[in-house]
Amino acid sequence: MWESRAERRRQTEERILAEARRIFAERGYDRTTIRAVAAAAGIDPGLVMQYFGSKQGLFQQAVELPEIEPLTGDLAQVTEDLLGRIGMKIGPIPEASLAMMRSMLTHPEAAERARATLDGQVEQIAATIDADDPRLRAALMLVTMLGVTIGVQLIDLTALRDVPADRISEVLRPAFQALAQMPIDRP
Structure with missing residues (x-):
């Protein structure tokens, strides 16, 4: 089955984010490197930079959390x-x-x-x-x-x-x- 370029890009981005989450969770921000994330995702480090711009940009997207249900009532x-x-x-x-x-x-x-x-x-x-x-x-x-x-x-x-x-x-x-x-x- 043929995948569009946009679909391949989305899958690559998701793979990078999944590996980034895992590595940030294991090591924290300071000990996580773009190279380690790229290696785990099976891609070139330059591609991580192309998708996310920086380690900070990668971190921001990797740690996006769903909204927490507000605490309400008495x-x-x-x-x-x-x-x-x-x-x-x-x-x-x-x-x-x-x-x-x-x-x-x-x-x-x-x-x-x-x-x-x-x-x-x-x-x-x-x-x-x-x-x-x-x-x-x-x-x-x-x-x-x-x-x-x-x-x-x-x-x-x-x-x-x-x-x-x-x-x-x-x-x-x-x-x-x-x-x-x-x-x-x-x-």
């Missing part, structure tokens, strides 16, 4: 939705997400993209908290989730390795509820 619903996402955080996650996580500590653009996403989620959670310092409380809930994700996905923390998502949620639920509602004693 505090109880938002807490349950947030805890419900633990299964996604500790199970297999998309390589684009893993690439972003692995890169966000060393690459400014990855850090900015992660910060923008997390800042939006902090605002969604804070809007449901009727206590002092709602943004601080929301941020602490969210970084707890981020810590669980990093502990499982990047560090492979032994104590979390075989723990089911529902057990982690069960343990975190009272902590999140207390964090969102407990008065803060100030000196």
Whole structure:
């Protein structure tokens, strides 16, 4: 069957992006090279540059993530939705997400993209908290989730390795509820 030039180009671009996601996920931004991506995709490095312009351009497209469902409802619903996402955080996650996580500590653009996403989620959670310092409380809930994700996905923390998502949620639920509602004693 005959394939059009546009179809071959699209397939090559998808192959490059798939390999880039895999390698960025394994190595992070700093340790990923255009040559390594090209070799894995079975093409010349110049072709990667032709398609994406630069390593930065390749990274931007490789880590495009689908929109995250907004957190809505009252505090109880938002807490349950947030805890419900633990299964996604500790199970297999998309390589684009893993690439972003692995890169966000060393690459400014990855850090900015992660910060923008997390800042939006902090605002969604804070809007449901009727206590002092709602943004601080929301941020602490969210970084707890981020810590669980990093502990499982990047560090492979032994104590979390075989723990089911529902057990982690069960343990975190009272902590999140207390964090969102407990008065803060100030000196």
